[in-house]
Amino acid sequence: MFGTVKCLYRNPGDVNIDAISKEISRKKREAALKEAEMLAEKKAEEDRQFKEAQDKELKEKEEAVKQTEVPPPSVQTPPTEASSAITTDQEKPKLSNLEKALIAVAVLIGTFGALLLLYLVF
Numbered sequence: 001m002f003g004t005v006k007c008l009y010r011n012p013g014d015v016n017i018d019a020i021s022k023e024i025s026r027k028k029r030e031a032a033l034k035e036a037e038m039l040a041e042k043k044a045e046e047d048r049q050f051k052e053a054q055d056k057e058l059k060e061k062e063e064a065v066k067q068t069e070v071p072p073p074s075v076q077t078p079p080t081e082a083s084s085a086i087t088t089d090q091e092k093p094k095l096s097n098l099e100k101a102l103i104a105v106a107v108l109i110g111t112f113g114a115l116l117l118l119y120l121v122f
Helices: 004-008 015-066 081-090 097-121
Strands: none
Touching: none
16 A cells, blocks of 8 residues: 555655554544444444333333223222121221230240140150
8 A cells, every 4th residue: 555655656755654654543543433433322222222112011011901900999889787797807906016026925935835844744
């Protein structure tokens, strides 16, 4: 390539090979940077399209689930005797965490006592 440049100028003293090689290197770098930018943009676009497709698919699944769910009845029937008996069972007071812990400790002490008694007897 440098020979071609020298032939064009006809006078080898007029040709600055260092400047020409630097210019060629600069253009190669610019071309490589442009190509890298184009690839990065293409990859970003593919990622964006993939994410949009996933979001769309997720929304479609959610809509399908919502459509398959049975909505609660909007009309309420008057309570019957059976349902009033069920509601009284549901109205039992809940045990607090402290009460649950005390019951668990009592069960453990009782179990340990029974095992100790069996050990001493036999």
